[in-house]
Amino acid sequence: MSTASTAPVSAALVGDAPGTDVYSLTLADHVVGQLLRLGSVAGLPAAESALYAHVVLESLGDVPGRSLALPPPSGSFVSDDHTPVEFSLAFRPDAAPGLRVLVEPGCGAGDMADNGRQGLAAIRDMARRWDFSTAQLDRMEDLFLPSSPQGSLALWYALELRPGGVPGVKVYLNPDAAGPQQAAATVREALHRLGHRQAFKALPDTTGYPFLALDLGAWETPRVKVYTAHPHLAAPEAYALNRAQPGPAREDVEAFFHLAAEGCLPTGRGSRSALRLARRPALTCHSFTDTATGRPSGFTLHIPVRDYVSDDEEALARATAALTHFGMDPSVLRRALTALTTRQLSDGVGLIAYLALACERDRSPRITAYLSSEAYSVRPPKH
Ligand code: TRP
Secondary structure, three states: OOOOOOOOOOHHHHOOOOOOOHHHOEHHHHHHHHHHHHHHHOOOOHHHHHHHHHHHHHHOOOHHHOEOOOOOOOOOOOOOOOOOEEEEEEEEOOEEEEEEEEEOOOOOOOOHHHHHHHHHHHHHHHHHHHOOOOHHHHOOHHHHOOOOOOOOOOEEEEEEOOOOOOOEEEEEEOOOOOOHHHHHHHHHHHHHHOOOOOHHHHOOOOOOOOOEEEEEEOOOOOOEEEEEEEOOOOHHHHHHOOOOOOOOOHHHHHHHHHHHHOOOOOOOOOOOOOOOOOOOOEEEEEEEOOOOOOOOOEEEEEEOHHHHOOOHHHHHHHHHHHHHHOOOOOHHHHHHHHHHOOOOHHHOEOOEEEEEEEEEOOOOOEEEEEEEOOOOOOEOOOO
């Protein structure tokens, strides 16, 4: 890779965005415009947003140059309309929200094996650019990137777009790569190789392991994260899935579940039946930092809010209620949605894909909103 290259890969990067005719736009124009506008909402210096946009485009090879009039480059599982990019805003009390971007760098590949190879190459380019080690990822290669990987992803990465121009890098791997029957064994072996010999035993029962994620690069305490899926979950069970110690408060997990999944808190004893998430399942994520205890240090609950609202106005109301309950400023989120799209929030559903409550030892809970790019299509509202 030409690490020194900063040549704009998109017209949007030089402020020369084409007109409003969507068919003259490329995926790069769409995604870069979103990233620059979101960067400004999140308070990132414009030059740093532009650098991050450049890195994202470069990681995607030829794909960003595709016209939006063409179908998506692949059936990417990153987002419902198969845009291979998704944004997220991580809120915390008393601090500006952090902007992140999730990317499937190999989405232009013909098969999952190539997809994984291209993904790995993209991570190695970033490792050279920002001078970090990929040793942990290299140790995972045979487990997660076999010669004919199965499942709906091979390798994704996310960047935490921090001020200063050096992002936090996270790599997402697929525990189903060697087949869904092998997923548990794959996760156990991966944790073992990373020194977390007791960790697998600590995980809750699950129907599946959608992702295993590694923090690479500039992290104070790099984590290994294991995601688990929980169909038909209800609020009390969501709390019971936590294995972190000290874990979150029961009231926090249950309040978040009710606000994200139902839009309000139960009003009194016996006033509501326990709602179960009958559509897309909730996910949890346990993060491991400390190899000695075998205990996770963090617990996150992901609610796929888009499946439980009729439109994005309702999704924003859910997010606003949850952010307000946890002492965070919700106004940034509305501005972020305006940075993503000019459509009315009531004209579609899916712009807010997930809401997540992240609880880490000795820190107040954070809320993350996952925001769709909608480069290709908008799911109609359910009115
Ligand atoms: N699109 C997938 C899903 O909805 C994967 C995914 C993208 C995801 N962003 C996410 C899963 C954020 C959990 C949280 O499941």
